[in-house]
Amino acid sequence: MNFKELLGKHPDVTKDRYALSFSREARPADIAAAYSEFGVVRLREALQPEMLAAEGEALRRSLAAHRSLTADGRQGAYSGSWYPPWSLREGDRFPPAAVIAAVIRSWVWDVVENLCASSHIVLLLKWCTVRHAIDKPLGVGGHQDAKVVAEDVPFSLWIPFNRIIPGQTSGLGFVVPAPDGLLPTQQHQDFGADYLLEEPSKLWIPSYDVGDLTIHSRFSPHFTTGYGTEAERLSLEVRPMSRRAAPPEYLDPSVGISRRQGIPTIVDIRRSADIGANAFLDSADLGRVG
Numbered sequence: 403m404n405f406k407e408l409l410g411k412h413p414d415v416t417k418d419r420y421a422l423s424f425s426r427e428a429r430p431a432d433i434a435a436a437y438s439e440f441g442v443v444r445l446r447e448a449l450q451p452e453m454l455a456a457e458g459e460a461l462r463r464s465l466a467a468h469r470s471l472t473a474d475g476r477q478g479a480y481s482g483s484w485y486p487p488w489s490l491r492e493g494d495r496f497p498p499a500a501v502i503a504a505v506i507r508s509w510v511w512d513v514v515e516n517l518c519a520s521s522h523i524v525l526l527l528k529w530c531t532v533r534h535a536i537d538k539p540l541g542v543g544g545h546q547d548a549k550v551v552a553e554d555v556p557f558s559l560w561i562p563f564n565r566i567i568p569g570q571t572s573g574l575g576f577v578v579p580a581p582d583g584l585l586p587t588q589q590h591q592d593f594g595a596d597y598l599l600e601e602p603s604k605l606w607i608p609s610y611d612v613g614d615l616t617i618h619s620r621f622s623p624h625f626t627t628g629y630g631t632e633a634e635r636l637s638l639e640v641r642p643m644s645r646r647a648a649p650p651e652y653l654d655p656s657v658g659i660s661r662r663q664g665i666p667t668i669v670d671i672r673r674s675a676d677i678g679a680n681a682f683l684d685s686a687d688l689g690r691v692g
């Protein structure tokens with residue numbers, strides 16, 4: 403079964419049947435409670451849509467330049483790519499850094515601190531990714547980040563730069579509630595269609611307005627959706643965790659964030675010389691934190 407057929411057969415999967423959507427008025431502790439029960443929450447109007455739209459345009463321009471340098475130019479077969487956030491720049495500007503800075507200044511950061519049970523956070527840039535996706539018809543299946551990204555990164559923020567409308571634009575979907583551990587997998591570390599279709603009432607394929615984001619846990623079974631519309635999508639994955647809990651091998655590159663006079667501030671930068679992230683880490687876009 404593909405995602406288009408799934409939506410046709412089970413249109414309710416786009417509804418938030420488990421009340422997992424929150425706005426800035428919600429108490430971070432209530433958001434954290436829903437997150438711990440279900441493994442995913444949607445935060446609405448988390449970031450300014452004008453900022454995201456402008457940074458999305460800048461990203462598109464830098465991607466076009468990047469692809470004309472590196473891609474073999476085959477259109478049609480191209481379904482998208484992943485990029486480290488420091489690899490996409492426009493002159494001195496790094497659109498992913500501007501979005502990360504906006505996350506740190508937003509009410510979302512209170513939620514991140516609550517989920518980490520600490521205000522000493524490290525942003526694992528090694529595990530942050532920009533994704534460019536062209537909507538292709540995709541068969542159902544999915545993964546858990548604990549298996550395919552990093553075992554000990556507790557959660558991930560998924561931030562689209564454009565509206566995500568189920569059936570029209572490739573986005574994310576989730577199985578709720580998340581299990582407490584790893585699922586058995588088949589090929590390509592994918593848990594397969596049977597698991598996903600076992601209980602359609604447990605599926606959620608949210609829409610996202612520009613400015614909305616979701617947070618999913620490392621055990622949240624989730625999937626990239628695609629319906630064959632060829633629509634373009636840009637998104638950013640941001641992976642923070644408590645500094646105390648972060649394994650040393652996760653830290654290159656990374657930025658440490660703590661509160662100074664109550665304001666989340668970058669207090670530490672880890673990088674090795676050869677990784678190519680220096681200009682990003684030194685950029686004015688990131689420097690707007692604190």
Ligand SMILES: O=C(O)CCC(=O)C(=O)O
Nearest residue numbers: 533547558560626637639
């Ligand atoms: O952007 C996508 O389609 C996949 C993202 C994902 O799996 C994640 O953020 O964990």
Ligand SMILES: [Fe+2]
Nearest residue numbers: 545546547624
């Ligand atoms: Fe994932």
